[in-house]
Amino acid sequence: MNRAKTLKEKQEITQTIIANEIKNLERGYNPLTNEYVVEDEHLVSEFTPFVKACEMALKSFHGVESTIIDLNNSMKHIVNYATILRLENKELKNITKGDIKQLLMKMTIDKHSNYRVNKTRAHLSKFFSHFTELDIFQVNFIEGISKLEHTSKKKNIIRTEEDWKKFHKIKDLNYSLYIFLNIFLYSGCRFEEMIQIKKEGRHSRSMRPINMHVWKYWKRICEIAQPHQYMFSFDQMPNDNPVKAHSLYDLSGKHIRKVGLDMTEYGLKHTFLNLVSKDFGLSKAAEIAGHTNTKTTEKYAVDWQGHQVERNKKIDISI
Template sequence: MRYTEIKVYPKNWEKNIKANLNKEWYLYYEFDKKQIRFKSGVNCCKTLEEKQNFTRYLIDNEYRNLKNGYNPITKEFINPYDSVSEHTPFILALKIASKKIKVSKSTLVGVENAIKIIEQIALKTGHANIEISKIRKRDVRIMMDIVLEQKYSNDKYNKIKSYLGILYNYFVDMEIFEHNYIHYIRKLPHTPKKREIYREDDIEKINSLKDYHYELWRFLVIFHSSQSRLSELREVKINDIDMKNQTFTIFEKKGKNYKDVMKPINIHTEYLWKELLKEKKKGDIYLFGENFRPSENPLTKDKFDSAFKYWKKKLGITKTAYALRHTFANNIANEFGIEVAQKVLGHTSQRTTEIYAVDYRENLVKEQSKLRPLFL
């Protein structure tokens, strides 16, 4: 036996002694010969009866967790089967599901961060160790309300809800729930921030990078007009480039699906693509490796972020690298209209494109002010 009997202080806690109400109660036992002591909010109870009932619940819950593989020293569960059942504790179930789902790397990071936030809240509310099948929509809603109380934005709230929905899809597949009730928790209204774009002063600073780190400058110039995300461009394979037809193929997420999408090689950056292909060595698979040249392995996010962060500070650049994509969207919308920009960027909604086309609304208002009234 790894753990001893769970005991309570005061020893006569089950007797109706009024003086016990004002005492500091705690539960204790030994696990692997180390003493474990916890209170879990028992001293917040207002009456003696409440205190006794809550203590009984804590004892039963702790025994149940211990039987399910809970280690009170590490505060983690050891699940020999690494699978979810209706009896798996809530937070452990979320963590196991995160390892089972098939999503992109960026989505997985979001899922894991959401679990961390929910875990902190669930430990305070007492939901962390409740069996997953006994967690109801109202329980999740209570935890989500605390997300807002902790000053997270509406956007963050919606993202956490979305990530929980992905995990609950797995629980539905495992027949723990018949329906994904996370979908019935309403999203909160969210007004996206106005996206930053590069203006002349920052463009000059990016161009000056050519003299200091040519390979990084080349990557950024290609990215600006590539109509792709940074993560997509970093993983472009040499075999997916067709210089004859001036196209390259990326693996793009469309809604909940992934598919190959063909993108054009901008005629003004064509020479840079050719330059990179000439630098290719035997065994190289990706157009961009860790030195921003063709390599066997793709350019990692950490390597790119580190290089850009250094030169951003060095040159006094005030925008993010991703703002180059926003700038391209803004330029297309100004030159050819919002509908063309939407198609080029692969957005399913024009509203999404308008977020990135920063000058679009302002220019539209200016044009409307020039319309000649019919009666003048």
Template sequence: MAKKIILPNGCYMGTPSVTPKNWKTGGSTLLNKDWQIQYYFYPANNGKRKLVAIKGMNSLKDLKDRRIVTKGLIEDEIENNKIGYNPIEKRFVQDDHQDEELHPYLYFITAFRIVITKIKCTEKHRKEMGWCVNRLEKKVVKLGLKNVTIEQLKRRQLKQLLESSELPDQYFNKFRSFLSSIFNELIEYECCDYNIVRDIRKRTIVEKQREILSLEHHKVIMDHLQKNHYEFWRYANIFLFSGARSTELFRIQAKDVDIKSQEYKVTILKGSNPKEATKVIFKEVIPLWKEVLLGAKPNDYLFSKWLKAGKAPINSSQITKRWSRLVKKSESIVDENGKVIKVTADFYSLKHSFLDSLPEAVAMEIASHTNSKTTAIYRVNSEKRAREKLKGLDIGSTLFG
């Protein structure tokens, strides 16, 4: 049994473990697997325990980086829970800093923690900002910054903190963004005169092309899902035409949908500025929306257990799990020659291949992109077709006779 870690408010947690078990020692094949940190959280008064799963490391394609981030996520999850974060309620139940006043003479880490309670953002975003501060705090003593106030903190010192934390480039940039938000708030409370993060440069990241499905494989997979896992197929089609993320779709209630107007309302919970948006229901999927709404009460979540309408919301990570179980691990998805198709691309690759099959202007509308650069990221195969077309051009004959 995992060792118990005592937490505030009468709660406790088990020691987190990682899947795959050999994440510290295995080879490069580990990158082909979905990693997960898991532990049980036990609420006060013998409440029902909850299995908590964390997957924030899977976007990293470098094994060393993934290990570093996984180790950090474990440490930060424990630290956040120790200062009052409740992963069941997804909020800090008791925050020692919430009622404290901000002033220029506070220890800078304390000032960071107070500001985090005041910034308007989602609880997920607040938790991630807490991870950032936890990570920086571990290097404070080593760099001799224990007595530095927020007024005294220099850009050079903050840069040293970031560098000494040994962050992968994309996490360095993410932490830099969190800190910039923190300093913007500190300026308003007159704790400092300017945002010292502004002149700390972002790290350059070479974006690797995402693995996507060919149009042929896309069709075969969707046909397989329609025949064998209808509710998942239905959700996938609604998702493709929605212009929304799974995290947003999983919060939609029946009362948010107006079939007559072909519209639905969704709260976009991204970063520090959650906002409500009205999105279009495309005519191609109106029958599928009607199916999901059939028999649903106004407050029912449309994609609850079994991806059907129900009273309780479920975590959008269910989609990744279903995709892994029903598609990636399937031996019954075959091509026209009866050969098994081994799918390694993730669920979002469906959106890539779907948008790739459409004209750019239409793809932009469906995906709710505001510029063509964003859409181009999804339409990887169109670039490949353009390259192949160039290879076949006969341009030498006009120049050389």
């Protein structure tokens, strides 16, 4: 109180001290032992600081490696901008829709892409869905924050005979990888799914067709693999231990670029589903990819709208 010169200043300081004391008591602070004796470091409560609550929620999430990496990337932005806006220690129950909107707006001001801002919004929504299930909030108000307009960049895929020739050059650079990429191309799967495939595995099963064009490659791998081994591991060969998906991403992308293809490794999946959509329709492409609806498949079959127009032109109805 020594710095306070007027009664009003003393009252304001006193009110602040009392408010802070109440907050500490609510969080489980024992003023006699000078310790927090109630707060469980592993449980999110309405009094948990915002950033800490998000970090704790993140630890409780499970998913494929790429999803967790993506969540962690968004978490870095959340921590950064929550700190700038002084939200990091704000009690979770007091976080408002306006706070989150300001955080996302600050990202936009700092020139982050609409895609990145929308991705961060989506991950915040995942956190707040978790908080809503804990009855900290009545509704997930993040869903009420509008997404920014975002037009996805046109995916580069294999469309020409020249591009297919480039793809087949991988055979001379790394034969095992070439076989794997062919199997991957025709599978409609993700890398995270491919690395979990075992010979005579006893994990969850998913029925997928083996395309006739790569049956010989599957047969070769199956003949080499021992029971319960991972089919596509180190050097894309069977092994008792699984390989990390990101190592396959790096290796595949490196060789695809080396042969002169301007596309990512996932461009192969886009290529296959695009061709299936062209010849057999979007529903068949969704079935092969294991998608529950065609909305997801539309992102892969990048030319499906043009293909649909061409098919519609050929409808022959006599009047």
